[in-house]
Amino acid sequence: MSRRPALTARILLLLVLLVIAWLLWSGLYKPLLLALGAFSCLITVYLARRMGYFENDLFALRFGPRLFHYWGWLAKEVVRSSMEVTRIVLDPRLPISPQVVDVKATCKHPVSQALLGNSITLTPGTLTVDLHNGVIKVHCLTRSGAEGLMAGEMDRRVAALEEN
Amino acid sequence: MTIDMLIDIGSWVLLSLGGFFVFVGGVGVLRMPNLYTRMHAASVTDTMGAILIIVGIMLQAGASLATVKLAAILLFLLLTSPTASNALASAALLAGLRPSESTAADTERHQ
Numbered sequence: 525m526s527r528r529p530a531l532t533a534r535i536l537l538l539l540v541l542l543v544i545a546w547l548l549w550s551g552l553y554k555p556l557l558l559a560l561g562a563f564s565c566l567i568t569v570y571l572a573r574r575m576g577y578f579e580n581d582l583f584a585l586r587f588g589p590r591l592f593h594y595w596g597w598l599a600k601e602v603v604r605s606s607m608e609v610t611r612i613v614l615d616p617r618l619p620i621s622p623q624v625v626d627v628k629a630t631c632k633h634p635v636s637q638a639l640l641g642n643s644i645t646l647t648p649g650t651l652t653v654d655l656h657n658g659v660i661k662v663h664c665l666t667r668s669g670a671e672g673l674m675a676g677e678m679d680r681r682v683a684a685l686e687e688n
Numbered sequence: 689m690t691i692d693m694l695i696d697i698g699s700w701v702l703l704s705l706g707g708f709f710v711f712v713g714g715v716g717v718l719r720m721p722n723l724y725t726r727m728h729a730a731s732v733t734d735t736m737g738a739i740l741i742i743v744g745i746m747l748q749a750g751a752s753l754a755t756v757k758l759a760a761i762l763l764f765l766l767l768t769s770p771t772a773s774n775a776l777a778s779a780a781l782l783a784g785l786r787p788s789e790s791t792a793a794d795t796e797r798h799q
Contacts, residue, residue: 613719
């Protein structure tokens with residue numbers, strides 16, 4: 525029973541944040557738009573509740589300089605692999621060697637694992653297909669892409685985000 | 689005038705490059721042999737295409753609220769599009785669509 529007030533407080537906090545965000549982004553205060561905003565906020569909170577979002581800490585991902593540093597590195601990777609996939613697409617021989625590899629996620633927290641899975645998908649040429657028990661099944665467009673992923677730099681960087 | 693012109697040129701370069709990557713993504717989707725490989729090509733549109741075009745529009749919008757909103761749109765796009773790709777890929781896998789060339793990885797594991 526002692527968890528109950530904390531849960532309600534977390535739900536209300538998210539609702540307040542969503543309402544503030546809506547009002548700031550919208551900037552239009554007509555009844556119809558306000559009603560639609562209220563509806564969006566409530567349905568978002570309901571879906572978040574259904575997904576078990578409130579069972580975890582509300583802000584599992586810390587927005588520190590370290591995260592922005594990671595985003596910078598990720599942006600560089602996205603550009604590099606986009607060029608690679610572009611080169612493959614425009615090559616008349618279409619030199620692909622698709623394969624599926626299993627990548628072990630070093631990080632333990634579900635949010636960190638989701639971050640790693642999404643980062644892998646975001647980089648063109650590697651696609652997260654499944655995440656189960658800390659093992660990520662990744663579809664790779666080329667053998668060299670798979671080898672780059674298996675080198676594990678992304679995994680190390682995400683795991684480093686978790687350390688305090 | 690010169691600063692405005694430089695920003696305009698930069699913006700048009702970014703927009704054209706973004707359009708190029710969107711085009712490459714489309715060509716890739718047509719050329720690739722199956723669903724999983726097509727998704728790799730489509731992600732070029734999702735990432736490079738979206739980033740370059742939105743940054744190009746941000747240069748046109750200048751220092752205004754619209755630029756902040758565009759930055760938020762870009763952030764949300766980069767957070768949600770891989771999530772949608774994961775859902776699509778995992779639905780395809782659950783439906784029994786095997787990545788046809790998975791045998792390469794399998795044989796390696798058996799060696």
